[in-house]
Amino acid sequence: xxxxxxxxxxxxxxxxxxxxxxxxxxxxxxxxxxxxxxxxxxxxxxxxxxxxxxxxxxxxxxxxxxxxxxxxxxxxxxxxxxxxxxxxxxxxxxxxxxxxxxxxxxxxxxxxxxxxxxxxxxxxxxxxxxxxxxxxxxxxxxxxxxxxxxxxxxxxxxxxxxxxxxxxxxxxxxxxxxxxxxxxxxxxxxxxxxxxxxxxxxxxxxxxxxxxxxxxxxxxxxxxxxxxxxxxxxxxxxxxxxxxxxxxxxxxxxxxxxxxxxxxxxxxxxxxxxxx
Amino acid sequence: xxxxxxxxxxxxxxxxxxxxxxxxxxxxxxxxxxxxxxxxxxxxxxxxxxxxxxxxxxxxxxxxxxxxxxxxxxxxxxxxxxxxxxxxxxxxxxxxxxxxxxxxxxxxxxxxxxxxxxxxxxxxxxxxxxxxxxxxxxxxxxxxxxxxxxxxxxxxxxxxxxxxxxxxxxxxxxxxxxxxxxxxxxxxxxxxxxxxxxxxxxxxx
Numbered sequence: 001x002x003x004x005x006x007x008x009x010x011x012x013x014x015x016x017x018x019x020x021x022x023x024x025x026x027x028x029x030x031x032x033x034x035x036x037x038x039x040x041x042x043x044x045x046x047x048x049x050x051x052x053x054x055x056x057x058x059x060x061x062x063x064x065x066x067x068x069x070x071x072x073x074x075x076x077x078x079x080x081x082x083x084x085x086x087x088x089x090x091x092x093x094x095x096x097x098x099x100x101x102x103x104x105x106x107x108x109x110x111x112x113x114x115x116x117x118x119x120x121x122x123x124x125x126x127x128x129x130x131x132x133x134x135x136x137x138x139x140x141x142x143x144x145x146x147x148x149x150x151x152x153x154x155x156x157x158x159x160x161x162x163x164x165x166x167x168x169x170x171x172x173x174x175x176x177x178x179x180x181x182x183x184x185x186x187x188x189x190x191x192x193x194x195x196x197x198x199x200x201x202x203x204x205x206x207x208x209x210x211x212x213x214x215x216x217x218x219x220x221x222x223x224x225x226x227x228x229x230x231x232x233x234x235x236x237x238x239x240x241x242x243x244x245x246x247x248x249x250x251x252x253x254x255x256x257x258x259x260x261x262x263x264x265x266x267x268x269x270x271x272x273x274x275x276x
Numbered sequence: 277x278x279x280x281x282x283x284x285x286x287x288x289x290x291x292x293x294x295x296x297x298x299x300x301x302x303x304x305x306x307x308x309x310x311x312x313x314x315x316x317x318x319x320x321x322x323x324x325x326x327x328x329x330x331x332x333x334x335x336x337x338x339x340x341x342x343x344x345x346x347x348x349x350x351x352x353x354x355x356x357x358x359x360x361x362x363x364x365x366x367x368x369x370x371x372x373x374x375x376x377x378x379x380x381x382x383x384x385x386x387x388x389x390x391x392x393x394x395x396x397x398x399x400x401x402x403x404x405x406x407x408x409x410x411x412x413x414x415x416x417x418x419x420x421x422x423x424x425x426x427x428x429x430x431x432x433x434x435x436x437x438x439x440x441x442x443x444x445x446x447x448x449x450x451x452x453x454x455x456x457x458x459x460x461x462x463x464x465x466x467x468x469x470x471x472x473x474x475x476x477x478x479x480x481x
Contacts, residue, residue, distance in 0.1 A: 076450070253381040255467055256451045263450040264442045271441020 076266050077191045084194035088258045091199055095247055099240055107241040115241055117161040122235045123173070124153050124160025129215045133176035137184050142174035149173070175272075178215075179208025183273035192262055200265035304406035304425045304432040305399045311344035312394065319386060337383050346433035347375040349426060353435065354448045362461055373468045380475035394421075406432060 078084065107115065127150040134143035149165040156164045165171045182204050183189070190203030201209065213219070219228050240246075254260035315337060318324060324333045351367075351374040352359050359367065397420075398409040404427040412419045424436035436445040455464050 254451060255448075255471055256454055259451045259454045260447055263447050267442045267446070268440060274441075 076262060078262065079191055080193065084192065085258055087194045087196045090196050094197065099237065103237045103240040106237050115238055118238050119242055120163050121160045122238065124150060125218060126216060128217055129212045130174060130176045132215050133178055133181045134174060136181045137176060145171050145174050177208055178211040179205035180272050182208055189266065189269065200261050205269065302430065303399060304401065305396055305408050307432045308344060308408055308423060311340060314340045334383055337386065338379055344434055346426065346435045347371055347378065349433065349435040350374065350445055353445050354452060356449060358456060358461060370465065373465065373472065376472045377468055380472060
């Protein structure tokens, strides 16, 4: 079952690699040409309202991308928007009907410090994902830090419940995932996907997520998909109980929460791939 | 989820505390710093705390923010090409609604200030634009926040805030663009007005 999923995802990924050439349809009129806006005035907006070159949009100077940290070398592609919006609504209901009330009850029962210990535990269990991906990205030093953190926290931190690696050794987390690895290898994000139960993703990151599942040790320990699901559910509820207002805030501040989360997801993932 | 969290952490963007390195005396960093300092002062002022002082506190915060933040520039950029298709009265009205929106969104967030520290780490200037990079430390996690500024006369004004690669203005721009695909400008203004009304109702209840 899992194997099929990964194979299907990889097959889906192949066309996305060739999409990079036709990122935008020139002259579609959807994106203003703001490129020559060198001086920061808005008059140039009027001169050429349509894009002539895709690169002009990619280097959209209105946002100073030429000297911001992370040039936006992506364009959001969302041909499945109607379907994605259905799943977004679905996730919204799941959140307000199930996850939020459950995590509230959960937070009422378990004190904050215990929930933080559990969070440390879940993070520590996922260390192999960060270790392998740092190595795949050639970040040998980061991989070393991940390994050291894992060894320290699993022993001195009592099965990862504490984080002495950060507290006593000042080793901070070095995040890495397979979607990011694929991005660093030059694979484009592909189309946007809002996955039911999981939220914002792209074709590339969905493949990355499926790949990372193979690196997580828990399924090898449990050998039971029902236990895997429980583990994942507790992890989710625990995370939400520690950051209770995140999704509510997104909805509060957005005029179109679907677009807001999609844009934030793309830009954040892009920055994660461009930096380090 | 992390991306969303970061987007929302925009609330802590205005906070300051520590100072790391010197910069040009009249440069963007030096102009941003007093604005942020004054904001913290207002937020930490015991006499202004509590729900009873809310409107007084908010008007002081907004006065301070409008010194360093260019809401008109933000509004233009958020609206993009549509800006030029509306009358100057509509433009003024749009700026006022956009200012209200950003006020509701972020001043509300600001009020949950709990003493995070800001470190100014870098300043880049190119022509009349600048990028001031700060690091906000929140629960052991360092969050890079970039203020994008533009010089008008001798004054540097912020027109975008970028948090770990996520641009505030671009985010709203994309939302507006999506709305404008199905609505005309009047429809968009109606949606913003409704959003602002919903904030007022939440505040009242």
